[in-house]
Amino acid sequence: MSYELYELDELLEHIWTAREDGQVLLQEEILAPGGEEAAALEEGVRQGLLLLRERDLSVREAATPVPDGVPGFRVEGLMEVALSPEGERRARDIIRRHRLAELLFTEIFELDEAQVESGACNFEHLLSPKVIESVCTFLGHPRRCPHGKPIPPDECCNRFQVDIQPLVMRLCDLPLGEEGRIVFITPKHHARLDRLSALGLIPGSVIRLHQRQPSYVISIGETDMALDKEIAREIYVRKA
Amino acid sequence: MHNHHKAKEVPLKEGERVVLVGNPNVGKSAIFGLLTGSYVTVSNYPGTTVEITRGAAHLNKKRYQVIDTPGVNNLLPLSEDERVTRDILLSEDSHRIVQVIDSKNLRRGLLISLQLAEMELPFLLDLNMEDEARSRGITIDTDRLTQILGVGTVSTVATRRKGLDRLVGGLSQLRASSLRIDYGEPIESSLRQVVELLPQAYISRRALGLMLLAGDESLKGWLHQNLSAAAIEKIEAICLSLQEKFSHPLSYVITEIRLRWVDSILSQVVAAEKMERSSWGTTLGQWSTHPIWGIPFLLAILYLTYRFVGVFGAGTLVNFFEQTLFGRYVNPAAIRLVKAAIPLPFLQELLVGDYGLITMALTYAIAIVFPIVGTFFVIFGLMEDSGYLPRLAVMSNRVFKVMGLNGKAVLPMVLGLGCDTMAVLTTRILESNKERLIVILLLALGVPCSAQLGVILGMLGGVSLKATILWSFTVVAVIIAVGFLAARVLPGKGSDFILELPPLRLPQISNIVIKTAARIEWYLKEAVPLFALGTLFLFFLNWFGLLKAIEELASPVISGLLGLPTKATGAFIVGFLRRDYGAAGLYALAKQGQLDPIQVVVSLVTITLFVPCIANFFMIVKEKGLKVALAMAGFIFPFAILVGGMLNWLLRWMQVQL
Structure with missing residues (x-):
């Protein structure tokens, strides 16, 4: 460029x-x-x-x-x-790329604010439409960036409007009382992964969210367990 | 090499050991009680058992030793109690295993079964809580399960003694499982290389090899004892090069593969009807952890506890025991008897004087503390058996985060309200050393045990609600402040809050009765001798006129700083031995009208912050070493007096009316 x-x-x-x-x-x-x-x-x-x-x-x-x-x-x-319409389209795409990148860096890679910003600024110029569509789907067609500003939707989001559910969401975003199948877990440290897997929480397991406050309560099989929000944010599920 | 591949039966021989293993809260201790007839604490929360318990069992006219172990979710240990269990399996004499499984959570149980199979240890599956599984629409094809695993299975409901004969029958036919997991390449080839380097052990070399590949740090000691440095280096190199091929840690990769196998077994043996999970237990469980309703729920429980322990126990019962039983009958009779039978004034004083073994030690222990401890243990048993305690952890997680802990710490802290010494042991359920240290410190500093709590509530009840609130607020504030600082000063890190919530269950009266009785017996054995010792100490100090000297010596602190009468010195001296005894001494002073409301609050805050008792101190030595114990005591005693002094000054300066 x-x-x-x-x-x-x-x-x-x-x-x-x-x-x-x-x-x-x-x-x-x-x-x-x-x-x-x-x-x-x-x-x-x-x-x-x-x-x-x-x-x-x-x-x-x-x-x-x-x-x-x-x-x-x-x-x-x-x-x-x-x-102009052309300028409008182009500006919207840049904003979309920038904010999706911000969200990706903040939520998935957990980078700090400065890194998110510089990363997103570089990414917005690089990502191809196909890649950005995948990122958007992966994040569950989010509406807002980490700063709360709207992410302009694209065709993929409109398609998604038809079947409403995002593909993958964090456990903490799962509606209360609903079940989700774990897709992946992005733990901050290894011990957490060991602890979760010993309790049967691995990709493929089906869990249900019962409450968010004051701690997260989920059930897997017939076991109820309480978790920190921090951990619930690291478990990604697909609605079952 | 043992060859168990053909699933031959291993009969249990006379005098042999049977080890009970399984996930937390599946009923191992209940089964232990059934087999041995001896009681170990059975509760409804994970982590009741933190030590191994041994007992003798006479089954089929033979004598066995049965061993109860702390629950584990995986035989790759993550906390100290889990490690205890794994180490038992590694040790020589424990080749007979009964794995207790919660039938409704077969998946989690089978994760352990597969590892037992891998170890090539003969075992039996006990599918416990069969009733709960059935009521939830879960049926297990035990024949198929036996066929797949190649080990026997029995179903039991331990709390109702159902299936005990089947379990005993099954004990004579333990088999090593024929099941072998294929971990696939590249794990299998690395595993073969590691296995070749390993010596013979009590469990299969394959199982050991997998533990090593999974990077089990707790095996380091064993490795250095059994392997040459060169071999260890080679193993480490194999592990490293295998790890490079996976993005996730190997421990997780291995567990995940096992769970895939478990899931494929489950699909063949479990039929689950979809049932709506709705019962009184579920509903109540949801209320008890509800962000809004959870708080009135907790307050209601606290209020009931207060009514039962504070009003009924510390009021009605103590009045009866102290004033009627001891005041009118026991003590006057003892005094008459002693004076008539023993002419020596020294012995008379020793037994029935101001600091007499009967008139002081026994009166305090039986008349004041015993009714309070007894009522508290009843309530406490109800809380434990209903499964409310872990739910309290959900409610309090945020508060504990401030202190570098998580909600799990509520278990030892609440247990501390029963007995701080026992609670120190329970800190083993916490994952990091830092958390254990903080909780042990806070237990020793600020959590009053039942005996002391009862005396304190009884005393404060006589002053005013305001005084009670002031005392609670000060102690809680001190706990949080010290916890907050300790979290920042102590090295290391906290751990994640991941806690199982057992279903709420209706407590069984029989278990509550047995448990309360066992605890009261323990209290009497533990506390009464120390009460006697403290009294003897005071008696001799008094006899030789030293008490006066000490009172004078301590008067700048007791009268000056704390603003208390010098007579309170005796209470603080015995408070070094047991702070509930100290509190009982203050109680007696207050009853004689020698303390004004401010003095009551100040003296109680100070004594609450003392180290609970000498036994607690020794437990800290046992768990964390003499240095840590001394450091804690060295901090706690001056700090307690400092806080008491500040409170005294503040209350008098602000001219608070209580």
């Missing part, structure tokens, strides 16, 4: 999130911290916006005066950017 396209994707992403936050402004912290290089940035943004228009990704920049006290900078006094 050329540097230029990469930059454009970043810009589209910012426009999307700014719009989501109810802002028409491109806040300075979105592009870079610190205001010293504001002039250079201003120039960069202006060029980016021009580029968007050149490529038919944006259609219009309406005149909206920047209100006082709002951090931001003016781009020729014209701030509001509307995306």
Whole structure:
């Protein structure tokens, strides 16, 4: 991917999130911290916006005066950017990739915040549609990223709407009273896996969730047992 | 090499040992009781038995030794009690095994059966709790199971003595299982290499080899005794290179393969009707762990306990025993008798004086502590047998997390309310050393045992509800604060909260009666001699005029810091031996009107935080070594007095009215 396209994707992403936050402004912290290089940035943004228009990704920049006290900078006094259908689609895909990647890193790989962010930023440019569809299915067509922002749905999610159930979910997300078959377990340490398997909790076993608070209570066969939430999050089940 | 592959019968010979093994809470101790006629504690929660118990049995006119073991879920041990069981199997004399299985949880039982089969040890399957399985629509084709495993099976309901004759009959026909699991490549070829390096042992080399492949750390000691350093190195290299071929740890891979075999056996022998699991037990069980209803449920139980132990036991019964029985009959009669029979004033004082063996030791032990302990043990037995205790763990998990523990720790802590010394042993069900240390410390520091609790509640009941709450709040706050700090100071880590919840069952009156009687007997044997010892000590101090000297010496602490009358010194001295005895001494002082409400609360908080008793101290020495025990005692006594002093100062400064 050329540097230029990469930059454009970043810009589209910012426009999307700014719009989501109810802002028409491109806040300075979105592009870079610190205001010293504001002039250079201003120039960069202006060029980016021009580029968007050149490529038919944006259609219009309406005149909206920047209100006082709002951090931001003016781009020729014209701030509001509307995306063309093509720009819209492209921005949505980037956001989708980014947020699915965030979710994957947070929930499955349990990386810390900084790693999640940098990882997701790289991933969003790399993942092919087929891969991202698999990730989406794997995560059970989630609606929200770890920060609570919506993940734009795609065809695979719409298909999934028909048979409603996500393929795989964490035990803690299983509806109360329902059964699930364990698909895999991602324990933080080995002893946990040994402990669980000694009680018969291995992939293929069918478990039922009874309660979440104050501790998780599940049953496997005729055994009821209590678990930490932390462990319930590491057991992935498919609804039986 | 033993060749059991042809499933030959191994008759049990005179004097031989039978080892009971099985998952936790399947009824091994109940079976043990049936076979030997001797009582071991039977309860409805996993982890009741943490030590092996031996007993003699006369069956079919022959004498056997029967051994009860702590429950295990896997013969790859993860905690100390599980290791005890595995080590029994590795040792020489335990070649006869009865595996007790909870019939409704056959899957978990068979995971162990397969390992026994692998060890090539002769055994018998006892499908216990057959009634519960049937009521849940589970039927087991025992003929088919016998055919697959090549060992005998019998069904029993131990708590109702059903099937005992079948079990005894089966004992004479133990067989080693003919079943062999194929672990597939590459495990099998690595296993062959390891087996070649192993010496003969009491269990099959294949089973040992699998334990080693699974990385069983607890076998290290055995390895170094039985193998050369070069062989150990080779084994380690084989394990490492095998592990590289799997993404999961080998222990898990092996367990998973076993479970697949179990599942294929299950599909041939178990027929389960789909039944709605709904009974009073299930419903009550759900309430007892409900995030909202669980709390009133707990409070209701606490209130009933208070009514029965605090009001009936510590009130009605103690009044009867102390004032009527001892006050009017026993003590006056003893005094008359002693004065008439023994002319020596020294002996008179020793027996019936202020610090007399009868008038003080026996009166405290029988009249004050015994009724309270007795009523408490009844309630406690009910809690144990109903299966409520593990549910309490569900409710309290979060609180224990603050102290670096998890809900499981509620078991030893609540058992500590019965007896702190026994509870120290129960800490073996906890997985990490750090957790065991924290719980042992908290038990020794803040959990009052039944004897002491009763005396304390009796005393506080005489002051006010406010005083009771203040005392409870202070002690709980101290426990949590010390636990919180200990969790941060002590090295090591906690463990996961994974705890089985047995079904709620209606407690059997007979078991409650036997258990309470056994515990009271134990209390009398344990406490009365120590009470006597403490009294003797006080008596001699008093006789030689040393008590006055000590009272003066201790007065800056007792009167100055704690704001108590100097007479309380005696109570604290015996408190070093048994804190319930100390509390009983304070109780007597309070009854004589020598303590004001603040003094009652301060003295009780201080004595509660003392080390429970000398037996508890020795138990800590036994479990954790002298150094740890001394360190704990060295922390606890000054700390108890410090907290008492701070409380005294605070209450007086704030001019609290109690």
